[in-house]
Amino acid sequence: MRSIFILAGLFAITSLQAQVAVNLPQNNAANETQIEVKGKTLQLSWPSGSDEVSKIVLSLKEDSPLFKEMGVTQNGDYQKILEDAQPEFLLRVGKRTLEAEKGWRIFFDKVPTRPYQTHQLEYKKGTVNIAKNGKRTVVSIGSVAAPDFEGTLELTIYNDTPLINIAAVVSTPIDASAILYDAGILTDKPFETISFTQTDGAFVKQENHEAASQNEKVKYRTILGSNGEGALAVFPAPHQYFYPLDEAFNLAFVWHGSNYANLFKGNGIGIRQEPEGDKRFVPWFNAPPNTQQRLNFFCMLSADDSGELMNEVKKLTHNDSYAPLEGYKTLASHFHNEYVMTNIMKGNDTPENREFVDVFKDMGVNIVHQGEFHYTAHPKGPDSLRLKELKTLFDLCDDVSDSDFLMLPGEEPNEFLGGHWMAFFPRPVYWVMDRKEEIPFVSEDPEFGKVYHIRNEQEMQQLLELEQGLAWTAHPRIKGSTGYPDAYKNKEFFKSDRFFGGAWKAMPADLSEPKIGLRVLNLLNDMNNWGMQKKILAESDLFTITKENEMYAHMNINYVALDKLPDFKGDWSPILEAMSAGSYFSTTGEIRIPAFNIEGVKTGETLDLSNNANPEIEVKLDWTFPLSFVDIISGDGVNTYSDRIDMSNTAAFGSETFKFSADLKDKTWVRFEVWDVAANGAFTQTIYLKN
Numbered sequence: 001m002r003s004i005f006i007l008a009g010l011f012a013i014t015s016l017q018a019q020v021a022v023n024l025p026q027n028n029a030a031n032e033t034q035i036e037v038k039g040k041t042l043q044l045s046w047p048s049g050s051d052e053v054s055k056i057v058l059s060l061k062e063d064s065p066l067f068k069e070m071g072v073t074q075n076g077d078y079q080k081i082l083e084d085a086q087p088e089f090l091l092r093v094g095k096r097t098l099e100a101e102k103g104w105r106i107f108f109d110k111v112p113t114r115p116y117q118t119h120q121l122e123y124k125k126g127t128v129n130i131a132k133n134g135k136r137t138v139v140s141i142g143s144v145a146a147p148d149f150e151g152t153l154e155l156t157i158y159n160d161t162p163l164i165n166i167a168a169v170v171s172t173p174i175d176a177s178a179i180l181y182d183a184g185i186l187t188d189k190p191f192e193t194i195s196f197t198q199t200d201g202a203f204v205k206q207e208n209h210e211a212a213s214q215n216e217k218v219k220y221r222t223i224l225g226s227n228g229e230g231a232l233a234v235f236p237a238p239h240q241y242f243y244p245l246d247e248a249f250n251l252a253f254v255w256h257g258s259n260y261a262n263l264f265k266g267n268g269i270g271i272r273q274e275p276e277g278d279k280r281f282v283p284w285f286n287a288p289p290n291t292q293q294r295l296n297f298f299c300m301l302s303a304d305d306s307g308e309l310m311n312e313v314k315k316l317t318h319n320d321s322y323a324p325l326e327g328y329k330t331l332a333s334h335f336h337n338e339y340v341m342t343n344i345m346k347g348n349d350t351p352e353n354r355e356f357v358d359v360f361k362d363m364g365v366n367i368v369h370q371g372e373f374h375y376t377a378h379p380k381g382p383d384s385l386r387l388k389e390l391k392t393l394f395d396l397c398d399d400v401s402d403s404d405f406l407m408l409p410g411e412e413p414n415e416f417l418g419g420h421w422m423a424f425f426p427r428p429v430y431w432v433m434d435r436k437e438e439i440p441f442v443s444e445d446p447e448f449g450k451v452y453h454i455r456n457e458q459e460m461q462q463l464l465e466l467e468q469g470l471a472w473t474a475h476p477r478i479k480g481s482t483g484y485p486d487a488y489k490n491k492e493f494f495k496s497d498r499f500f501g502g503a504w505k506a507m508p509a510d511l512s513e514p515k516i517g518l519r520v521l522n523l524l525n526d527m528n529n530w531g532m533q534k535k536i537l538a539e540s541d542l543f544t545i546t547k548e549n550e551m552y553a554h555m556n557i558n559y560v561a562l563d564k565l566p567d568f569k570g571d572w573s574p575i576l577e578a579m580s581a582g583s584y585f586s587t588t589g590e591i592r593i594p595a596f597n598i599e600g601v602k603t604g605e606t607l608d609l610s611n612n613a614n615p616e617i618e619v620k621l622d623w624t625f626p627l628s629f630v631d632i633i634s635g636d637g638v639n640t641y642s643d644r645i646d647m648s649n650t651a652a653f654g655s656e657t658f659k660f661s662a663d664l665k666d667k668t669w670v671r672f673e674v675w676d677v678a679a680n681g682a683f684t685q686t687i688y689l690k691n
Contacts, residue, residue, distance in 0.1 A: 022060075022128040030132040031159050041068055042128065044137065048162035051075050054301050056155075056164070058139070060128075065188065066141070066153075072162060072230055074303040079229040081301055084188040087153070088264050089121040089168045089295050091146050092180040092275060094284060105519060107244060107479045107507055109283040111178045112275045119146035120263045121168055121295075123153070134648030135159035135626065136677075144168045148177075151292070158626050158677070160651035165677065167296035171512075177287040179511075180243075181295040182261065184270015185234060191225030194256045194269065195306035199548040203307055210267050213257030220320060221553065222313050223254040223269045224306040231306040233313050236271045236297050239588045240516055240679035242553040243285050244507035247278040248542050250550045271297050283508060291512035298678070315653070316624045320552035321364040322589050328559040331575070331584070332360065333369040333410070334422060334474060334503065334539035340393050341376040356545035357400045357407065363551065366405060366565060367575060369424055370397075371412045371474075371541075379413065380434035387430055387448045394428040401568040408572060412474055416460045417493060419476075419484030422503065422539075425469040426573040435459070457493050464498035470576055475541060476502040476523050485523075489530060500579065501527060501534030504586060505541055505556065514628060516588075516679050525633060525640040528669040528686055533604075535579065535685050538586035552589070559592065560584040580604075582685035590680040591627070595620040595657070596672060603671070603685040610691065613665035617672070622655040625676040632662045634670040634689075641667070647674075664689055 022037055033046040040060045048054035055078075057069040065086040072079055094116035097109060126142030139155040151170035158164075166183070195205045196218040208225075216223065222235040236242075236253070251274035258267045276282060287293050302309035314320070322330045337356050343349050360368050372393055378385040390409075397407040414420045415433045435441065435453035441462070445451045452463050464471055471493075473485045485502060488494050502523050506516035515521070520536055527534040538556040545551065561583035566572045578584060582604025585593040599615045601607040607615065617632065627647035634641050643662050650656075664670055668691075673683040 023130060025130050025132045027132050031135050031137060033132065033137040033157055033159060035130060044139070044157060046137070046157050046159050048072070048160065048301070052162070052303070054162045056157075058141075067185075070232065070301060072301050072303040077303070079303045081230040081232050082185075082187055082191070082225070082227060086186045086266070087166045088184055088186050088268070088270075089144070090118060090182040090261055090263055091121055091149060091170070091295065092116055092118050093146070093148070094178045096176040096178045096286065098176045102478075102482055104286050104288060105478050105482070105508060107283050107475075108281050109178070110281060111284045112277070112282055116275075117147070118261070118263070121146050121170070126152070134646070135651055136648045144170060146170070148172045148174045156677070158652065161626070162301040163626075163652060164299045164301070165296055166299060167294045169292050169294050171290050171292050172287060173289050175289050178284040179287045179293065180273045180275060180284050182255070182270060182272040183295060183297045184255065184260065184264070184268045185225075185232070185299070186264055186266040186268035188266070189227075190267035191269065192228055193226040193306065195224040195226065195231070195310065196222065196254065197310060199250060203310060205306060208256070208267070211257050213255050213260040213264075215252035215272060216254050216256065217250045217252045217548070218254050220310070220314055220317070221253050221271070221550070222310065223256055223271070224309060225269045226306045230301065230303045231309045233300040233302070233309050234269050234271060234297060235313060237678035238317050238590070238680065239506060239553055240509070240511065241271070242550070243283060243509040244505065245278045245282070245554070246280050246541075246543055248549040248551050248554040249278050249544070250548050251277070253550065286508050286510040287512075288510070291510070293511045295511065317552060317590060318364075318624070321362065322557045323364060325559055325592060325594060327561060327563060329366040329562040329565060330364060331367040331369065331558040331560050332365045332540060332555060333537055333558070334371045334412070334541045335368065335545060336371050336374040336412070336543045337545050338372060338374065338376050338543070340372060340389060340396060344392050344396065345389070354400065355547060357405075359545050359547055359549075359551060361405055363555070365557070367560070368407050369410045370408065371410055371422065374412055379411070379415070379432070381432050383432060383445075383451070386432050387445065387451065390428070390430055391448060398568050403565065406565050406568060406572065414480065416454065416457045417471070418488050419481035420474040420479065421471050421481075422474045423469060423471050424576065425467050426576050427467070427571040429467050429469070431463060457491070461493040461496055461498065465496070468573065468576065470498060470500040470579065472500040472537065473502040474539065475505060475507065477519055478507055489532075495532065497580065499534075500537070502536055503539035504536045505539050514679060515673070515675055515681055517681075521673070521683065524671070524686070525635060528671075529635045529637050529640065531637060531668075533686070533688060535582055536586070537579065556586065556588050558584050558586045585682055585684050587682035588680040590625055590678070591621065591623045591674055591676060591682040593619060593621060593672070593674070593682050593684060596684050598670065598687055601687055603687055606688045606690055608690045609664055613691070614661050614663055617660040617662060618657065619660070619672060620655075620657045621674060623650070623676060624653055625678045625680060626650050626652050627654075628675050628677050630658075630660070631673040631675070632660065632670065633673060634662065634664060634667045636666055637668045666691060
């Protein structure tokens, strides 16, 4: 294997070739990771579970793979899981168009249709620096580089869990760069067994014959290798690694075998992205100049077999589902499955074709708010078609709904208001998005009952008010909503309590950020500073929904404060009322916020600060990946402030009530976010402040 590192620093090791040294942490007692330099190796061991210690041994020799050894001691018995292994990264670099109006805030781009370059990152000589922060130990090693990109390799160890993050942290001075990366672990001695979960849920083990590399469609985004003693799992951040696409197709996100991409010389396992995506709009990741892009993946070690380790990995995402939470129901929004037009209207409605319902149920989704008829139907009539299509949609929702699951009609009308927006009514409403002069605003149809005909924004607002519906900006400030809601923030319909706000999705994507979806989080801050009590709902904005799809990576969820689901045959106003009140939190799924208040005041309510400008914030959290930080975001009507609190003392899989304080003097609003080490997050709605 090629030359990897010469390490230099404070802890000197002499060889015939070079003097190698390691910079040890000054606060070595900060956590339980044990660090020892022995000969030409750096050994790190840490408690990773009950009666379990994990260990990695790094080679400090220039001509050796980085990982001399990885293993786990369980109940006093040490098992070596792999030896002589090397992390590798493949970087694809394309060009962003940086259109004047959209800049970096872009989705409608097709990066792989233009020339791009593919590079294997090269490792060069450098130093080893070790830092401790809470339960984290970060080992920064040497330098990594590709044309126009350079940086360092980082290993992060998390006490109390056998979890390791491996990252090439690189930046470029070049403007308009868009990137993708693949990564993995290469071994001098191939794994004896390769394991993964197939898309049908079956867990398979297969002998590794050192065959040419192949890409694999799997569930849970995870590939495992074993040498008979324990196992190693390799997987990406469950959401951050997946840049936004219209489709959640499973594009074979893992690989195994030899000579991957004709660049990795050796046998290994790893993660990958398909450069052409879903062959629609393929924006890749933003890489603005001089930003620290974290090309990273996770490894998990186990002294048990690969099947047991797969179960441990699945726990990090609740088996790719949204776990039940007492007092809450899960709500997912914005799906263009178009089942009415592509199946029912064509006579193809069968139980097998309703696979999308099972997908949602299996993921623990209680309420699905659709975005049906997205350029496929007759929103402007004629009435004979439009009303029949609506009736068919309502009947479908009624048919598939039950006491634990509600499929609710919704549309992305994109008429009258500007940009793209979503409509959500608390009951079936028949309306046509066009009105001729001779047709009344509301009329009675002998078959369908009350029917509305709409011709402008004033009538749309009137309809929302009469039927107590909600509207909000879909994918604000991007895609077809570029420039919105900013362009209509002074309009009467936007000021109305029937205009809910906007919707949150991780779009665009940028691997230098410790959060995802900043575009919409910033919008929520702006709307608060505009003095408007608007909300943000998590949205998915996806089309095809199948069991094979990689749904979890592209989805998010809202936990709405409801004790039970309304009946479809009644109305669903309790859902819309809870949304309007801000009685919910949004999350990628790994972190939840079961309770949050400031001096007893909940989200959507107003807190009087007359007697206390430093109130106590009380929040209950549960999580899977170790937490990274919480952010207490506030504003004064002009500026936005962030009080970021480090959470590196947390381990994986926790549940705890925390109390924080914040200086809210002269502030007019405050809200709460929490993020973990994989850029998974959860956030509340706003509490308004009276000084």
